[in-house]
Amino acid sequence: DGGITQSPKYLFRKEGQNVTLSCEQNLNHDAMYWYRQDPGQGLRLIYYSQIVNDFQKGDIAEGYSVSREKKESFPLTVTSAQKNPTAFYLCASSIGQGTPLGEQFFGPGTRLTVL
Amino acid sequence: KQEVTQIPAALSVPEGENLVLNCSFTDSAIYNLQWFRQDPGKGLTSLLLIQSSQREQTSGRLNASLDKSSGRSTLYIAASQPGDSATYLCAAVMDSNYQLIWGAGTKLIIKP
Numbered sequence: 001d002g003g004i005t006q007s008p009k010y011l012f013r014k015e016g017q018n019v020t021l022s023c024e025q026n027l028n029h030d031a032m033y034w035y036r037q038d039p040g041q042g043l044r045l046i047y048y049s050q051i052v053n054d055f056q057k058g059d060i061a062e063g064y065s066v067s068r069e070k071k072e073s074f075p076l077t078v079t080s081a082q083k084n085p086t087a088f089y090l091c092a093s094s095i096g097q098g099t100p101l102g103e104q105f106f107g108p109g110t111r112l113t114v115l
Numbered sequence: 116k117q118e119v120t121q122i123p124a125a126l127s128v129p130e131g132e133n134l135v136l137n138c139s140f141t142d143s144a145i146y147n148l149q150w151f152r153q154d155p156g157k158g159l160t161s162l163l164l165i166q167s168s169q170r171e172q173t174s175g176r177l178n179a180s181l182d183k184s185s186g187r188s189t190l191y192i193a194a195s196q197p198g199d200s201a202t203y204l205c206a207a208v209m210d211s212n213y214q215l216i217w218g219a220g221t222k223l224i225i226k227p
Contacts, residue, residue: 006158042119042204042217090158103149104206104215106158 003027004107006091011112013078013085021076021110023091032074033092033104036060043090049074078112086114117142119207121218129226130197136190136221138205143183146208150179150190153202153220162190162203167210195225 004025013019025032031050035043045058049068063082068074078085089110094102120139128134138148147166151159163172163179165188171180178191188207192199204220 004158040124040219042219043206044217045215088156092159103161103164104159105161106151108158109156111156 004091004093004105006089006107006110008110009108011110013112013114015114016080018077018079019112021078021089021091021112023074023076023107024072025074025091025093025105025107026072027093027095027105028071029093029095029105030071031094031102032068033094034058034064034066034074034076035090035092037088037090037109046076046089084114085112087112117209117211117214117216119205119216119218121203121205121221123221124219125222125224127224127226128195130195132195133191133193134195134223136192136203136223138188138190138207138218140186140188140207140216142209142211143186144210145183146210146213148179148181148188148205148207150177150188151204151206153204155202159204197225197227199223200225 007022033048034046037043044060046064047066049055052071055066055068065077091107092104094104118141149164150162153159165172165181176193181188202220202222206215206217
């Protein structure tokens with residue numbers, strides 16, 4: 001079955017630690033996205049990538065980093081510089097390059113908690 | 116500032132009722148609008164995508180409409196069921212910058 005997988009489902013981070021969230025898709029989509037979701041708020045875009053080896057900052061990129069070495073994979077690293085990382089993180093993909101014009105498909109999410 | 120608003124934030128109705136969820140946007144120059152469903156602790160499931168040239172889209176008991184002139188989209192759910200209980204989010208892609216702007220969602224509870 002085609003889809004997007006995220007791992008782990010739950011992640012706990014100690015103060016000062018960097019952690020990496022995995023996102024893999026087998027939909028053959030060019031574009032991939034990372035969102036953060038906080039209670040009662042809309043999704044906020046962290047980073048997006050329209051093609052392999054290229055990515056752009058979203059609205060709240062500070063304290064996060066990404067890489068796009070393969071079309072299928074778009075891992076997100078939450079660094080110690082992110083002061084309030086506790087949130088639900090969602091990865092998405094869409095077909096086509098250039099702009100987020102296409103229908104977005106989402107993974108199941110990773111809940112990150114800072115201890 | 117471009118904004119997407121969903122009111123109310125929560126809605127509770129008896130099973131079997133037809134209901135309408137609202138999504139308002141401040142900039143009428145949208146490229147498309149998408150409705151999603153999110154179950155607690157889960158990712159988002161795409162329900163319907165409406166292009167700016169379309170007036171409505173239908174999928175089963177769901178019908179989404181788009182009125183750019185009034186800056187409004189509605190999601191109509193017919194014959195609601197307890198399994199429809201979830202948070203429903205809308206997101207609009209703006210013509211000006213192709214950014215995807217999200218609403219905060221409406222939490223829907225269908226009472227058996």
